[in-house]
Amino acid sequence: MPLGSGSGATHSQQTYAESVTTNSASSAEPGNRRILLVEDEQTIADVVRDYLLKAGFQVDMAGDGFTALELAASRQPDLVILDRMLPGLDGVEVCRRLRQSMSVPVIMVTALGTEDDRILGLEMGADDYVTKPFSPRELVLRVKSVLRRSIKEFTPEPPVEAAGFELDPASRTVTHRGVPLALTVREFDLLAFLMRRPHQVFSREELIKAVWGWDFGDLSTVTVHVRRLREKIEANPTKPELLKTVWGVGYRFDGKRSEADNVRPDSSVRVDSDVRVDSDVPVDMGEGDHGRQ
Amino acid sequence: MPLGSGSGATHSQQTYAESVTTNSASSAEPGNRRILLVEDEQTIADVVRDYLLKAGFQVDMAGDGFTALELAASRQPDLVILDRMLPGLDGVEVCRRLRQSMSVPVIMVTALGTEDDRILGLEMGADDYVTKPFSPRELVLRVKSVLRRSIKEFTPEPPVEAAGFELDPASRTVTHRGVPLALTVREFDLLAFLMRRPHQVFSREELIKAVWGWDFGDLSTVTVHVRRLREKIEANPTKPELLKTVWGVGYRFDGKRSEADNVRPDSSVRVDSDVRVDSDVPVDMGEGDHGRQ
DNA sequence: CACAGTTCTTACGGATTCCATACACTTGTG
DNA sequence: CACAAGTGTATGGAATCCGTAAGAACTGTG
Numbered sequence: 001m002p003l004g005s006g007s008g009a010t011h012s013q014q015t016y017a018e019s020v021t022t023n024s025a026s027s028a029e030p031g032n033r034r035i036l037l038v039e040d041e042q043t044i045a046d047v048v049r050d051y052l053l054k055a056g057f058q059v060d061m062a063g064d065g066f067t068a069l070e071l072a073a074s075r076q077p078d079l080v081i082l083d084r085m086l087p088g089l090d091g092v093e094v095c096r097r098l099r100q101s102m103s104v105p106v107i108m109v110t111a112l113g114t115e116d117d118r119i120l121g122l123e124m125g126a127d128d129y130v131t132k133p134f135s136p137r138e139l140v141l142r143v144k145s146v147l148r149r150s151i152k153e154f155t156p157e158p159p160v161e162a163a164g165f166e167l168d169p170a171s172r173t174v175t176h177r178g179v180p181l182a183l184t185v186r187e188f189d190l191l192a193f194l195m196r197r198p199h200q201v202f203s204r205e206e207l208i209k210a211v212w213g214w215d216f217g218d219l220s221t222v223t224v225h226v227r228r229l230r231e232k233i234e235a236n237p238t239k240p241e242l243l244k245t246v247w248g249v250g251y252r253f254d255g256k257r258s259e260a261d262n263v264r265p266d267s268s269v270r271v272d273s274d275v276r277v278d279s280d281v282p283v284d285m286g287e288g289d290h291g292r293q
Numbered sequence: 294m295p296l297g298s299g300s301g302a303t304h305s306q307q308t309y310a311e312s313v314t315t316n317s318a319s320s321a322e323p324g325n326r327r328i329l330l331v332e333d334e335q336t337i338a339d340v341v342r343d344y345l346l347k348a349g350f351q352v353d354m355a356g357d358g359f360t361a362l363e364l365a366a367s368r369q370p371d372l373v374i375l376d377r378m379l380p381g382l383d384g385v386e387v388c389r390r391l392r393q394s395m396s397v398p399v400i401m402v403t404a405l406g407t408e409d410d411r412i413l414g415l416e417m418g419a420d421d422y423v424t425k426p427f428s429p430r431e432l433v434l435r436v437k438s439v440l441r442r443s444i445k446e447f448t449p450e451p452p453v454e455a456a457g458f459e460l461d462p463a464s465r466t467v468t469h470r471g472v473p474l475a476l477t478v479r480e481f482d483l484l485a486f487l488m489r490r491p492h493q494v495f496s497r498e499e500l501i502k503a504v505w506g507w508d509f510g511d512l513s514t515v516t517v518h519v520r521r522l523r524e525k526i527e528a529n530p531t532k533p534e535l536l537k538t539v540w541g542v543g544y545r546f547d548g549k550r551s552e553a554d555n556v557r558p559d560s561s562v563r564v565d566s567d568v569r570v571d572s573d574v575p576v577d578m579g580e581g582d583h584g585r586q
Numbered sequence: 587c588a589c590a591g592t593t594c595t596t597a598c599g600g601a602t603t604c605c606a607t608a609c610a611c612t613t614g615t616g
Numbered sequence: 617c618a619c620a621a622g623t624g625t626a627t628g629g630a631a632t633c634c635g636t637a638a639g640a641a642c643t644g645t646g
Contacts, residue, residue, distance in 0.1 A: 066430050101441050171492040185541040
């Protein structure tokens with residue numbers, strides 16, 4: 001649905017976004033992200049702004065190149081959408097100067113999909129491209145995509161701490177009360193995934209999808225790696241206290257809540273008095289990006 | 294309202310000035326920056342001075358080339374705005390002499406946007422360009438931009454110290470407990486990159502992108518250089534204590550883990566590692582742009 | 587208690603990853 | 617032009633990890 005043919009149907013966006021967003025870290029979501037929209041045609045600008053707002057972004061607008069540069073400097077947006085054709089200062093020139101002074105990602109909107117524009121724009125440092133006529137839906141998707149990339153680049157994942165374990169993705173180290181543990185890649189990823197979602201049960205399918213990035217495969221792989229991980233983090237791997245198995249369902253990491261928690265030393269207390277086996281457990285997989293076809 | 298085409302109407306200045314001053318608090322920080330404005334046409338000079346003053350700069354003015362050189366020497370401005378056409382001494386010549394004696398950034402104001410002028414000016418060492426007729430708003434923006442750049446350029450990277458190693462980017466030297474080490478260019482860059490981001494793992498891809506500036510290439514290059522670097526900085530290269538390898542991930546520099554440690558790792562220049570093929574990223578940039586720079 | 591389903595445990599071959607060395611190419615120098 | 621230093625690539629081998637299989641142990645049910 002190219003721009004200009006009215007608004008409407010912003011709902012399918014959700015579906016689209018989900019299928020596209022293979023593994024979105026929640027941090028990449030619109031949240032507090034600010035977009036600077038530089039477009040001289042008022043009608044287009046309005047429509048796009050509406051879409052961006054609906055997607056949850058904050059939007060600043062500029063109608064010409066100079067205003068754009070000023071706003072970029074004063075508002076420090078997280079991303080700039082830039083029309084190639086502008087009164088006053090050319091879009092390419094604006095992009096070039098933006099790049100000189102700051103490191104904000106830029107999406108170029110170019111009138112015709114001529115090769116010249118694409119090449120020129122990319123050389124100027126645009127991070128992505130949209131050619132007129134374009135669908136605002138597509139634009140929003142690209143915005144999210146570019147943001148996701150740039151955020152990933154500039155914001156490393158923060159460390160996690162639980163039950164005396166400190167896990168730092170930046171250095172890929174895990175320490176238990178200061179003592180470093182030697183985990184392998186898979187073990188680390190698995191532990192990281194679980195530590196970020198404590199007290200939440202995950203089936204083997206979910207884990208092999210989230211941590212391994214597979215859509216199929218031998219589930220016993222998970223079992224074995226859980227075993228190996230326990231060997232390294234549990235005081236008594238036979239009687240796990242942290243990485244517990246929820247019988248018939250999967251695994252769960254119990255960190256924190258450690259002191260006042262032990263509801264009853266009596267081990268007969270079944271953990272899952274209310275474990276529903278909903279097939280559609282919402283799993284926000286943020287950790288693994290290993291594609292295996 | 295372009296300047297320089299005629300003498301008239303400097304009144305709408307007020308409107309412009311407002312939009313200009315809005316972002317006076319931004320990063321360019323005119324603060325105490327001093328600008329030398331060299332312009333023989335009094336009307337233009339006055340208007341531009343007003344804009345610069347409103348933007349928060351201190352302004353010195355000169356009407357001819359000789360005065361310009363004298364003022365430049367005596368006032369030590371942070372930037373010079375230089376008209377190409379001057380009585381007495383040509384703008385290009387002034388620029389050339391300025392460049393001989395000091396390293397101040399120069400913005401050229403040239404009468405016509407002819408190619409000759411651009412080329413000549415750039416050869417003379419102008420940092421940026423404005424062609425008459427120009428808008429004073431644009432000029433202010435360029436001043437800020439150039440200043441920002443030059444500040445960045447002339448602020449040298451500070452030395453780093455870790456684990457008895459002192460690395461000074463300015464002199465490109467490394468010493469270990471006072472003893473100088475003979476590192477090659479690549480070794481130095483690699484070590485510098487890692488020492489600035491201690492306790493942070495980088496994959497070979499990230500390193501070859503960040504240190505080598507390649508987007509592709511044989512990753513074993515990194516391996517070998519790490520090996521060579523270890524040969525020079527490790528007591529026992531076979532059992533590295535500083536430049537550690539993180540199996541299946543990459544390398545990490547571990548220096549200084551004693552005192553103030555839990556500092557958030559420098560988030561500045563992360564490079565994206567995962568070469569995931571985002572389905573929604575339209576990668577149709579020419580297939581063959583494999584320039585290795 | 588027997589049975590079926592699930593999980594644990596161990597072990598092993600293959601695959602991956604890294605290291606060490608050697609070699610070819612470029613560049614600057616005398 | 618020879619030479620040396622620096623750099624990128626190729627290769628064999630060692631170290632490590634991973635996925636799978638297969639049997640033992642466990643759990644809940646009838």
